[in-house]
Amino acid sequence: MSNPFTLNGGTVLSMKGKNCVVILCDTRLGSQYETVSTSFPKIFKMNPRVFFGLAGLASDVITLHHKLRFHVNLFQLKQERSMPPHVFSKLVSTTLYEKRFGSFFAQPIIAGLHDDGSPFISSMDSIGATTEPEDFVVAGTGADYVTGACEKYWEKDMEPRQLLKVADKCLQAGVNRDAFSGWGGVAYLITPEGVEKFDLKMRQD
Amino acid sequence: MQESAYSFSLTTFSPSGKLGQIDHAFAAVAGGSTSIGIKAVDGVVLAAEKKIRSELIEKESVIKVAKLSKYCGVTYAGMGPDFRVLLKEGRKDAEAYRVRFGEECPVSEVSRNLAQVMQEYTQSGGVRPFGCSLLVIGKEADGKPGLFQVDPSGSFFAWKAACVGHGASDAQSYLEKRYEEKLGLDDAIHIALLTLQESFDGKLTPESCEIGVCGGKYGSEFRRLTMEEIDEYLS
Numbered sequence: 001m002s003n004p005f006t007l008n009g010g011t012v013l014s015m016k017g018k019n020c021v022v023i024l025c026d027t028r029l030g031s032q033y034e035t036v037s038t039s040f041p042k043i044f045k046m047n048p049r050v051f052f053g054l055a056g057l058a059s060d061v062i063t064l065h066h067k068l069r070f071h072v073n074l075f076q077l078k079q080e081r082s083m084p085p086h087v088f089s090k091l092v093s094t095t096l097y098e099k100r101f102g103s104f105f106a107q108p109i110i111a112g113l114h115d116d117g118s119p120f121i122s123s124m125d126s127i128g129a130t131t132e133p134e135d136f137v138v139a140g141t142g143a144d145y146v147t148g149a150c151e152k153y154w155e156k157d158m159e160p161r162q163l164l165k166v167a168d169k170c171l172q173a174g175v176n177r178d179a180f181s182g183w184g185g186v187a188y189l190i191t192p193e194g195v196e197k198f199d200l201k202m203r204q205d
Numbered sequence: 206m207q208e209s210a211y212s213f214s215l216t217t218f219s220p221s222g223k224l225g226q227i228d229h230a231f232a233a234v235a236g237g238s239t240s241i242g243i244k245a246v247d248g249v250v251l252a253a254e255k256k257i258r259s260e261l262i263e264k265e266s267v268i269k270v271a272k273l274s275k276y277c278g279v280t281y282a283g284m285g286p287d288f289r290v291l292l293k294e295g296r297k298d299a300e301a302y303r304v305r306f307g308e309e310c311p312v313s314e315v316s317r318n319l320a321q322v323m324q325e326y327t328q329s330g331g332v333r334p335f336g337c338s339l340l341v342i343g344k345e346a347d348g349k350p351g352l353f354q355v356d357p358s359g360s361f362f363a364w365k366a367a368c369v370g371h372g373a374s375d376a377q378s379y380l381e382k383r384y385e386e387k388l389g390l391d392d393a394i395h396i397a398l399l400t401l402q403e404s405f406d407g408k409l410t411p412e413s414c415e416i417g418v419c420g421g422k423y424g425s426e427f428r429r430l431t432m433e434e435i436d437e438y439l440s
């Protein structure tokens with residue numbers, strides 16, 4: 001059954017801009033080289049300011065999403081406030097490490113805005129070791145290819161529209177080189193004014 | 206005699222709908238020495254009266270105000286040993302929150318958890334309710350100061366100024382007269398000590414009271430004032 005991390009395929013990317021973040025993913029669900037579905041988005045809205053991308057084994061993506069949804073909703077009800085992105089990131093990390101010796105086969109990416117409008121991104125491995133870089137985070141089967149494109153095209157303090165354009169270009173450049181990702185994509189652009197969702201136009205082969 | 210027939214187990218209601226043991230717990234609180242909490246614009250203060258039974262006791266070893274977490278503190282009125290158990294649980298919950306979410310536990314969450322523990326002791330078998338009421342202070346999630354009272358029944362309330370213990374009703378009417386919306390932390394500390402003095406036998410000394418603060422010139426972390434610092438407020 002080879003590697004559970006690459007069995008279903010899929011790639012997620014998030015980039016920081018000036019008071020904005022963008023998070024994107026492809027929509028393919030496969031079984032090794034066979035494409036099973038082309039409508040399997042891997043990004044979830046946890047609250048109006050926090051988005052959560054998961055690349056890896058589809059069953060674990062779904063389970064982990066439900067598990068975290070439970071905790072985020074409970075937090076919202078108990079404290080009557082939205083969970084800030086850095087708190088959500090830590091929650092994901094501890095949730096993953098709880099299963100240190102039988103981990104979920106998924107790599108999360110978190111994107112969101114703080115109350116003061118400053119952007120937040122983080123990524124972690126399947127047992128919750130976190131990085132919070134200044135530029136971009138990538139996960140999934142196309143991660144290596146997307147990283148290369150991002151290193152070339154990412155710039156500091158991009159405006160929302162430019163950020164979306166660059167991130168879209170980088171994702172497609174990477175995903176088109178990866179047989180396990182592609183078949184459509186979704187992007188969420190998060191700014192202090194609100195969130196916009198985009199369906200990405202891309203090669204369907 | 207009718208009531209006492211139902212006091213063998215606190216989980217049994219009397220026909221009038223009362224849980225006798227909880228009323229008795231409140232009586233234990235009402236017998237305890239007075240504690241006061243006042244919320245100011247820039248911080249919040251706890252003040253507690255310390256009863257030293259004998260001149261021979263090492264006064265510094267009697268502790269009424271304690272640190273719960275980096276930004277939260279607590280005091281009580283009632284039974285000291287029961288308070289110690291709640292303090293231990295409160296510290297554990299606050300630390301578990303910090304480890305899980307990567308940020309310090311807000312004071313409302315600490316209070317809610319303590320209230321949850323106290324409620325469980327009114328419904329479980331083979332236990333009795335806690336014989337103390339708590340005053341919890343600290344920082345809220347939005348950075349503002351918070352003050353909460355937690356009772357043996359498990360109910361908890363947010364206050365601008367609160368008091369528990371044997372002088373509570375007198376202290377409350379005193380505080381209602383003295384409290385202002387735009388109070389600074391230094392003024393709040395003075396008012397807290399004046400309120401304690403009202404119900405205190407003789408003159409208040411640094412040995413006979415304790416103060417815990419967070420905010421204002423003391424910084425946002427919770428801290429107990431030293432005897433020297435308390436002396437400055439008393440003179």
